Amino acid sequence: xxxxxxxxxxxxxxxxxxxxxxxxxxxxxxxxxxxxxxxxxxxxxxxxxxxxxxxxxxxxxxxxxxxxxxxxxxxxxxxxxxxxxxxxxxxxxxxxxxxxxxxxxxxxxxxxxxxxxxxxxxxxxxxxxxxxxxxxxxxxxxxxxxxxxxxxxxxxxxxxxxxxxxxxxxxxxxxxxxxxxxxxxxxxxxxxxxxxxxxxxxxxxxxxxxxxxxxxxxxxxxxxxxxxxxxxxxxxxxxxxxxxxxxxxxxxxxxxxxxxxxxxxxxxxxxxxxxxxxxxxxxxxxxxxxxxxxxxxxxxxxxxxxxxxxxxxxxxxxxxxxxxxxxxxxxxxxxxxxxxxxxxxxxxxxxxxxxxxxxxxxxxxxx
Amino acid sequence: xxxxxxxxxxxxxxxxxxxxxxxxxxxxxxxxxxxxxxxxxxxxxxxxxxxxxxxxxxxxxxxxxxxxxxxxxxxxxxxxxxxxxxxxxxxxxxxxxxxxxxxxxxxxxxxxxxxxxxxxxxxxxxxxxxxxxxxxxxxxxxxxxxxxxxxxxxxxxxxxxxxxxxxxxxxxxxxxxxxxx
Amino acid sequence: xxxxxxxxxxxxxxxxxxxxxxxxxxxxxxxxxxxxxxxxxxxxxxxxxxxxxxxxxxxxxxxxxxxxxxxxxxxxxxxxxxxxxxxxxxxxxxxxxxxxxxxxxxxxxxxxxxxxxxxxxxxxxxxxxxxxxxxxxxxxxxxxxxxxxxxxxxxxxxxxxxxxxxxxxxxxxxxxxxxxxxxxxxxxxxxxxxxxxxxxxxxxxxxxxxxxxxxxxxxxxxxxxxxxxxxxxxxxxxxxxxxxxxxxxxxxxxxxxxxxxxxxxxxxxxxxxxxxxxxxxxxxxxxxxxxxxxxxxxxxxxxxxxxxxxxxxxxxxxxxxxxxxxxxxxxxxxxxxxxxxxxxxxxxxxxxxxxxxxxxxxxxxxxxxx
Numbered sequence: 075x076x077x078x079x080x081x082x083x084x085x086x087x088x089x090x091x092x093x094x095x096x097x098x099x100x101x102x103x104x105x106x107x108x109x110x111x112x113x114x115x116x117x118x119x120x121x122x123x124x125x126x127x128x129x130x131x132x133x134x135x136x137x138x139x140x141x142x143x144x145x146x147x148x149x150x151x152x153x154x155x156x157x158x159x160x161x162x163x164x165x166x167x168x169x170x171x172x173x174x175x176x177x178x179x180x181x182x183x184x185x186x187x188x189x190x191x192x193x194x195x196x197x198x199x200x201x202x203x204x205x206x207x208x209x210x211x212x213x214x215x216x217x218x219x220x221x222x223x224x225x226x227x228x229x230x231x232x233x234x235x236x237x238x239x240x241x242x243x244x245x246x247x248x249x250x251x252x253x254x255x256x257x258x259x260x261x262x263x264x265x266x267x268x269x270x271x272x273x274x275x276x277x278x279x280x281x282x283x284x285x286x287x288x289x290x291x292x293x294x295x296x297x298x299x300x301x302x303x304x305x306x307x308x309x310x311x312x313x314x315x316x317x318x319x320x321x322x323x324x325x326x327x328x329x330x331x332x333x334x335x336x337x338x339x340x341x342x343x344x345x346x347x348x349x350x351x352x353x354x355x356x357x358x359x360x361x362x363x364x365x366x367x368x369x370x371x372x373x374x375x376x377x378x379x380x381x382x383x384x385x386x387x388x389x390x391x392x393x394x395x396x397x398x399x400x401x402x403x404x405x406x407x408x409x410x411x412x413x414x415x416x417x418x419x420x421x422x423x424x425x426x427x428x429x430x431x432x433x434x435x436x437x438x439x440x441x
Numbered sequence: 442x443x444x445x446x447x448x449x450x451x452x453x454x455x456x457x458x459x460x461x462x463x464x465x466x467x468x469x470x471x472x473x474x475x476x477x478x479x480x481x482x483x484x485x486x487x488x489x490x491x492x493x494x495x496x497x498x499x500x501x502x503x504x505x506x507x508x509x510x511x512x513x514x515x516x517x518x519x520x521x522x523x524x525x526x527x528x529x530x531x532x533x534x535x536x537x538x539x540x541x542x543x544x545x546x547x548x549x550x551x552x553x554x555x556x557x558x559x560x561x562x563x564x565x566x567x568x569x570x571x572x573x574x575x576x577x578x579x580x581x582x583x584x585x586x587x588x589x590x591x592x593x594x595x596x597x598x599x600x601x602x603x604x605x606x607x608x609x610x611x612x613x614x615x616x617x618x619x620x621x622x
Numbered sequence: 623x624x625x626x627x628x629x630x631x632x633x634x635x636x637x638x639x640x641x642x643x644x645x646x647x648x649x650x651x652x653x654x655x656x657x658x659x660x661x662x663x664x665x666x667x668x669x670x671x672x673x674x675x676x677x678x679x680x681x682x683x684x685x686x687x688x689x690x691x692x693x694x695x696x697x698x699x700x701x702x703x704x705x706x707x708x709x710x711x712x713x714x715x716x717x718x719x720x721x722x723x724x725x726x727x728x729x730x731x732x733x734x735x736x737x738x739x740x741x742x743x744x745x746x747x748x749x750x751x752x753x754x755x756x757x758x759x760x761x762x763x764x765x766x767x768x769x770x771x772x773x774x775x776x777x778x779x780x781x782x783x784x785x786x787x788x789x790x791x792x793x794x795x796x797x798x799x800x801x802x803x804x805x806x807x808x809x810x811x812x813x814x815x816x817x818x819x820x821x822x823x824x825x826x827x828x829x830x831x832x833x834x835x836x837x838x839x840x841x842x843x844x845x846x847x848x849x850x851x852x853x854x855x856x857x858x859x860x861x862x863x864x865x866x867x868x869x870x871x872x873x874x875x876x877x878x879x880x881x882x883x884x885x886x887x888x889x890x891x892x893x894x895x896x897x898x899x900x901x902x903x904x905x906x907x908x909x910x911x912x913x914x915x916x917x918x919x920x921x922x923x924x925x926x927x928x929x930x931x932x933x934x935x936x937x938x939x940x941x942x943x944x945x946x947x948x949x950x951x952x953x954x955x956x957x958x959x960x961x962x963x964x965x966x967x968x969x970x971x972x973x974x975x976x977x978x979x980x981x982x983x984x985x986x987x988x989x990x991x992x
Binding site: 466 | 675676677678679680681684917918920921922976980
Binding site for chain 1: 448449450451453454456457458461467478479480481482483503504505534535536537538541542550580582583585588593594596597598599
């Protein structure tokens with residue numbers, strides 16, 4: 075005799091401890107096994123793309139802060155790059171270096187959050203999160219010192235950055251980059267070789283190389299699958315071609331690789347910041363652009379390697395003071411399309427871990 | 442999938458947590474202990490200099506939210522007299538674009554960060570409430586001239602050092618509370 | 623030797639009829655033990671929160687009273703005045719009964735634990751059997767909570783609980799048998815008296831298996847699957863609030879305290895110890911075991927449900943069988959020659975088995991084709 079069983083539907087989210095925001099997964103379960111998954115997004119939709127059409131080019135910068143709110147600096151960076159590309163604006167040297175420093179610190183900060191909450195999703199009870207928040211707090215302190223806020227920085231401007239760094243910034247930053255590698259070692263010692271972490275993540279949620287390329291994944295999710303694609307190397311923007319760093323690449327594309335790639339990227343970002351601090355020139359921080367800025371009619375696509383993947387801004391200008399259309403290519407929305415393929419057949423506990431390993435930010439997905 | 446390494450990984454992790462047991466906590470007991478925030482803090486209130494303001498409304502034009510309302514009339518020296526200068530801090534997102542754009546440095550971000558109010562209408566700040574006073578200090582955001590006069594920010598990087606920034610309290614468990622600011 | 627309770631009863635029966643002395647002594651004994659247990663549970667709640675805070679480089683509750691010692695009381699008050707919400711389609715009787723079924727067996731465990739020399743409520747000659755029997759009743763309560771809540775998360779947790787507790791009961795009981803074999807009695811008092819050398823030294827493997835099994839039984843990290851907050855929200859008590867939730871909360875910590883006491887009694891020599899009074903020794907050991915539990919909770923991620931089952935059936939269960947077999951052989955031939963020979967063999971056995979199992983043993987299957 076066979077027992078009659080039927081799958082049941084579980085709504086994970088929008089209010090759930092591990093959906094990293096207001097994300098909803100309509101999961102069909104057969105016991106603990108995920109049979110089907112339907113992601114439901116849009117709970118955090120604020121219409122940023124539409125709002126941008128009625129703002130001047132400078133006024134859009136605060137809006138981009140609110141895309142991926144864990145990596146505001148990178149969002150600023152991507153947006154101003156797109157505008158400068160269309161307007162043909164040359165940025166002073168010092169501003170370029172400051173932008174790189176900020177973007178790489180932001181990458182460390184974002185990865186700290188990603189790794190910390192990934193481990194928290196695995197059940198490690200806030201401890202890694204709190205350890206990593208300590209370092210993130212130091213980065214936030216630095217950002218606060220430069221631009222006065224801790225989350226929505228609004229620091230980059232078309233043609234440079236809004237303010238020069240204060241005197242006490244560089245000594246503090248140097249101390250931070252001196253001690254950061256030791257803290258990363260400690261994180262690795264905490265759980266990287268932990269048997270439970272290994273059995274929970276090795277081979278779990280494998281994203282094959284071909285699938286990753288086909289869906290257009292980017293960032294650590296793509297690199298963990300073994301594709302060496304980093305826009306900083308593949309299409310060097312700003313002055314990334316001047317720095318010596320490596321692109322860590324995973325082999326199997328499982329959750330452990332994504333975790334490992336992020337840890338290694340933090341090490342590389344520390345290297346880049348150290349080099350940038352050493353080379354930082356004196357001089358202007360912003361070129362004067364006419365306010366309100368009018369871009370020539372045309373369209374442009376500017377992209378940066380955000381902590382979570384390729385962040386693109388597609389900008390159409392009709393020559394007026396506001397963009398005709400601004401489309402944002404959020405990295406995590408594209409990466410998230412792989413979720414269904416990755417989780418089917420895994421248990422509900424793995425669903426949370428796989429979702430956490432993609433490292434989504436709902437502010438960016440829903441825009 | 443195997444349990445490799447005989448549990449050494451677990452022990453290593455436990456060694457890390459054990460080491461942290463002897464590190465002083467990094468949390469701050471907020472109402473008693475306060476950290477010094479950034480000199481360029483974009484705090485939750487704008488600070489307005491009535492005597493410097495010419496009523497040109499550049500700030501209002503640059504506000505992404507359209508949040509600043511200015512009403513003026515022409516005064517007897519052919520200048521603008523500001524009748525109404527109103528900011529709804531409930532809608533303000535503290536981007537600082539108004540402060541950056543002000544050609545006369547008549548507007549600054551505030552250093553205040555404790556802006557909780559009981560009613561939403563209390564968040565709308567009019568001329569008198571916005572004006573600079575002894576209790577409402579401007580921050581150095583986009584105003585580098587006053588930067589040196591403000592206290593140094595306390596930084597977590599120096600949390601157990603004394604060579605810069607404000608020293609964070611190492612033993613917040615002790616009876617003596619309320620060092621900080 | 624008479625326990626303190628029996629002495630008290632004998633003293634009472636000088637003035638009162640036999641039945642009255644029996645009744646009064648029993649009630650007084652129960653209240654003393656209950657008072658002790660509930661106070662200790664409250665203190666342990668505070669202690670865990672503080673210690674966890676220190677592990678996580680934060681402070682933990684420190685506002686109410688000296689070093690925040692009154693925080694659990696404030697928490698209890700807050701919980702008590704909360705509204706008691708019952709989901710509309712819940713099975714009301716089961717939903718109402720579940721916290722009691724969880725909480726009461728936990729208290730019953732303490733009846734057979736010798737808190738100090740002679741300080742035991744009921745010196746049963748089947749004490750260990752009683753522990754095993756009573757200790758697993760709360761699984762029923764947890765299942766009732768999950769089933770009666772009419773909540774899918776709670777139901778998943780309930781299903782996990784049954785699988786987990788039933789599976790881990792086996793290695794726990796088998797590793798207990800090793801102790802019983804060495805003592806030659808099921809009585810808890812005799813177990814303590816037999817530990818001239820604590821059993822943690824005599825059979826390290828048995829201790830390890832029992833400790834891991836106990837972690838699973840009391841639903842502690844890394845086996846806290848049934849309230850895995852990152853997966854299934856709050857597990858079986860998702861739909862509970864107010865006093866009923868407080869019962870679960872107390873039950874959970876009571877469980878941890880009970881197992882800390884059991885481990886102390888069975889493996890760490892109970893109240894035995896030099897210089898200090900026996901009761902203090904008992905407390906020190908209990909706190910040490912509890913600290914170890916909190917330490918694990920502060921460090922480890924949790925296992926997945928299939929890995930958890932595999933760990934019980936493929937890992938701990940065969941190990942426990944081998945352990946009990948070896949202990950039996952040792953008791954038959956080796957223990958008469960030298961006690962330290964037994965210790966040496968058991969340590970070698972533990973090392974060899976752990977090495978062998980980490981090579982041989984495969985956890986779970988991973989992905990399921992659907």
